[in-house]
Amino acid sequence: MHIPDGYLDLTIATTFYLLSAIFVVLALWRARKVLEDRHVPLLGAISAAIFAAQMLNWPIPGGTSAHLVGGALAGIYLGPLGGVLVMAIVLLIQCLFFGDGGVTALGANIWNMGVVDAIVGYYVYKFVSRALGDTPKAKAVGAFFGGWIGITLGAFFCGVEIGFSKTFLYSYNITIPVMTTWHAALGIIEGLITAFVVAYTLRVRPDVLELPKVG
Amino acid sequence: MWMKVLVAAVIMVLLSPVFAYACELTGYAEPLERSAEIVGVEERPMYEAPMPDYLIPGVEVEAVSGILAGLVGTALVAVVALVLGRALRAGRG
Numbered sequence: 001m002h003i004p005d006g007y008l009d010l011t012i013a014t015t016f017y018l019l020s021a022i023f024v025v026l027a028l029w030r031a032r033k034v035l036e037d038r039h040v041p042l043l044g045a046i047s048a049a050i051f052a053a054q055m056l057n058w059p060i061p062g063g064t065s066a067h068l069v070g071g072a073l074a075g076i077y078l079g080p081l082g083g084v085l086v087m088a089i090v091l092l093i094q095c096l097f098f099g100d101g102g103v104t105a106l107g108a109n110i111w112n113m114g115v116v117d118a119i120v121g122y123y124v125y126k127f128v129s130r131a132l133g134d135t136p137k138a139k140a141v142g143a144f145f146g147g148w149i150g151i152t153l154g155a156f157f158c159g160v161e162i163g164f165s166k167t168f169l170y171s172y173n174i175t176i177p178v179m180t181t182w183h184a185a186l187g188i189i190e191g192l193i194t195a196f197v198v199a200y201t202l203r204v205r206p207d208v209l210e211l212p213k214v215g
Numbered sequence: 216m217w218m219k220v221l222v223a224a225v226i227m228v229l230l231s232p233v234f235a236y237a238c239e240l241t242g243y244a245e246p247l248e249r250s251a252e253i254v255g256v257e258e259r260p261m262y263e264a265p266m267p268d269y270l271i272p273g274v275e276v277e278a279v280s281g282i283l284a285g286l287v288g289t290a291l292v293a294v295v296a297l298v299l300g301r302a303l304r305a306g307r308g
Contacts, residue, residue, distance in 0.1 A: 006259025052224035065243035099264035182246035
């Protein structure tokens with residue numbers, strides 16, 4: 001879902017750079033207040049794992065592919081704003097070192113896969129988990145919906161950004177449905193992987209998920 | 216415990232060429248690329264990254280190139296995240 005250079009209008013690119021910057025600054029500020037020593041290795045490990053996981057492209061029958069984005073996962077472990085930081089780091093390095101995602105599109109990419117995916121993913125996870133009783137199973141189900149809905153909404157925004165750009169001939173009536181429905185389907189995989197990772201963590205190191213969240 | 220996560224990350228990087236190959240076989244394209252195709256839009260690269268498309272320039276075998284790039288990226292991300300985490304933690308006093 002990394003938008004390359006050339007897809008976005010300058011106005012749209014700038015707008016989302018500003019929006020993302022606000023959330024990243026907020027995240028840094030909140031992190032300063034919340035982070036303890038024990039968060040630091042988690043931050044490093046999750047960021048590295050998400051970067052690595054994003055390198056796996058899964059071919060999907062029907063001629064498309066999907067790769068894990070992981071924003072919701074980051075949010076579930078480190079809190080909504082903690083997740084924003086994780087994804088901002090991953091996306092920044094992907095952009096600068098590997099050309100994955102355009103430099104003009106970085107703001108939009110951080111918005112879609114960081115701000116939206118992590119924040120929405122986290123709150124959906126919390127809401128569903130709580131509604132189902134906060135048991136490990138409830139949390140796995142919550143993680144599924146967090147992962148699924150987070151990515152679908154992120155894709156929706158992606159469709160908005162490109163669809164309202166002149167470069168895309170203002171084709172939002174195409175891009176929004178295409179991006180949203182495809183990722184609603186592919187998002188099920190993201191949801192399942194998110195649920196699996198959370199369930200596994202709850203089994204072997206539940207304390208990791210009890211750390212104070214950056215929110 | 217963190218070592219296990221790092222090991223998992225390294226394993227994923229090592230597996231990435233297999234997935235890339237599978238995608239090549241099936242002729243996949245991401246929904247974003249499909250959208251661009253439908254509308255008729257092309258990328259306009261504006262920046263030259265040192266390891267474009269997760270390949271190390273000069274390393275002939277694509278799988279090896281990809282793995283090396285992935286390992287470099289994973290290490291970079293880990294280091295940046297750790298340094299940032301430490302800096303933010305230290306700021307609390």
